[in-house]
Amino acid sequence: MSNEPLTIGMLGYRFMGKAHSNALERLPMFFPEAPEVERDVLIGRDEEAVAEAAERFGFNRTSTDWEAVVDEVDVFYNLGPNAIHADPSIAALEAGASVFCEKPLAHTLEDAERMRDAARDAEGTAGIAFNYRFIPAIQYAKQLIDAGELGEIHHVRGQYLQDWLADPTSPWSWRNDEEVAGSGALGDLGAHTLDLARFLVGEQAGDLTRLSGQLKTFVDERPVPGDDGGTLSSGGGDSTETREVTVDDAYTAQAEFENGAVGTFEATRFATGHKNDHNIVINGSKGSLRFSVERLNEIELLTEDDRGFQTILVTDEDDPYIDCWWPAGHIIGWEHTFVHENYEFLTAVAEGKEHTPSFEDGYRVQELLEAIERSDERGEWVDVS
Template identity: 70%
Template sequence: MTLEVGVLGYRFMGKAHANAMARLPMFFPDAPAIERSVLVGRDEDALEDAAERLGFDSIATDWRDVVADVDVFYNLGPNHVHAEPSIAALEAGTPVFCEKPLAPTLDDAEAMATAASEAGDDVPAGCAFNYRFVPAIQYAKTLLEAGDLGEIHHVRGQYLQDWLVDPDAPWSWRNDEEMAGSGALGDLGAHTVDLLRFLVGEDDLAGEIERVSGHLETFVEERPVEGSEAPAEPRENEDGDAVEDDETRPVTVDDAYTAQLAFANGAMGTLEGSRFATGHKNDHTIEIHGSRGSLRFSIERLNELEVLRAGDRGYETILVTDEDDPYVDHWWPPGHVLGWEHTFVHENYEFLSAVADGESFAPNFADGLAAQRVLDAIERSDERGEWVALE
């Protein structure tokens, strides 16, 4: 059986997943056969160009014409279009793979998770937390499950970028609360929260996150519309009141966030995410400290895991590229490193295999909702200026 795949979205994530689908038959021969059937978007001319480049057979300008007719539906659009198409697909019995964060609001995420639950395990609904599928993260998971680090005391997660440091960097949908939900918190923090849940929460090594304290900050309040120049000075009317300029749009989300976490077993966590961390392009780091050891990981050194075990005098850097390491037997000889795009191949392999076999998949919409609850609590904590318990 060949799975016909429909994809909504053809820019950043559309390219990443289309590339992964193209690689599957080359490196994962046991992956299900798929056909990149239809690419969905609003701009017909741009769609035709993207479909040719990304290997899709056809295009559609309305997702409603697609979700019930394909075998799998990928929702890779902006956050504000995650809920309605995904729910419609699930109600039609079509498996869904949705980008993170699951939705811009907690209410939307809950509706999506409910739809996934009602569709049943044989209609997988996956949430795109691709960093779970880094071989080094998978290896870290085995160490934690084996108890090598002992009782978990501290977890730390940072996700730092600098693409908005320039105040003249153009406005995008990621700067708008209605479309994105939040800024660095949802865009970057969702990944960090999910990784910590995956590594120390799912198996109750530290348990689920119980309460949070958060701080959000917006450094630049408005940005120029792409293709225009920002005004040299803010405009005012005759009464001296600020006037909205057509060439700029307000930034209504956070540029950076920090948070403290309290886990069920008493472990402490600290999180940080920023689009203003000068010198950091895509630096996602995780540290976990236990009673018998510690580990450190950075996405900028994706093939390495730093591990300290009881009795060691310092960290050992493990190059996770051997054939017996997770997923690596599908790729190159030891020492020939993998890259960021390979995480999408692993992710698509697992999801599409689950679809073909009619089995459940993780991370699923319930995982996406769990991360959303943490993000929502961090936001509410910032608004209230106090610790907030997860609901």
């Protein structure tokens, strides 16, 4: 392992750029054994905006052209819109850098396949940012499931419920454009749920083998943000111009696992009253567990000796990652999941090892997303084994 800091290039400086930059800032304070990094170059199209973000996020310099700098860094973070995941990530891998890409892996299955193949041939480490895997309660739940505490898995239910587009006057954004996003709630939210299901029950139930799905768009066009720069929370812009919505607002899917377990999954941006309610329920022959991101430090667990569900606070020092944070009972938050996943990824980079979740995992989820779309188009079950 080199003693030199890993130089970081980051494409994207808004929501995910802020989340990952915050994680990099926190790493040396709470995970002193983590590899040392240097936030080298922040990349974005708007020169003034990216310069302002670079100053806040602690980057040395900026660029408006990823091609000009992709071969100058050790690690390339691709946090841009889905349609620009493939080419910059592949170029970085071919230049010898390690790559960390936000989910979903790409906006099409074809691009996801190109990225997977590039990662297979690359010297560097490639990882995809499924941050919910790194919640301590999720890690604890996986330990229980892998140890057989729930017995044979019968049911997996996953929901991701948000309401930020329930208002039809909420403004159009790139997330409403199939050419850029690939899909709507399906890829943006469903990718997380499908990955979490595979992660949690893969050892016990195997992978998914077939599924059926339905997609629904409730609002066909939305106002274009006006000069006030309307945002997702602004309730709309001041312009009367509208643009077509070409992605789904919600999806539902049924699935079957290798062991015969059944899965039901859904995501929506129209669940009024739900802000970021990502929840998963697993039922087995000996017990069950329930988890919701909105109660991130807890799981509800029923084992064969219990008469009812017990709420377990996953904040003890022997729980995953907790010994790096606060005393027992002092809860952590959503942003800490990014610290954990960055710690794991950068450690793998420094040690020259593979990272999980990998581009292979991202490609598998992309296959499932694409199959749900095909099922909706055909009105039939699709084999995904």
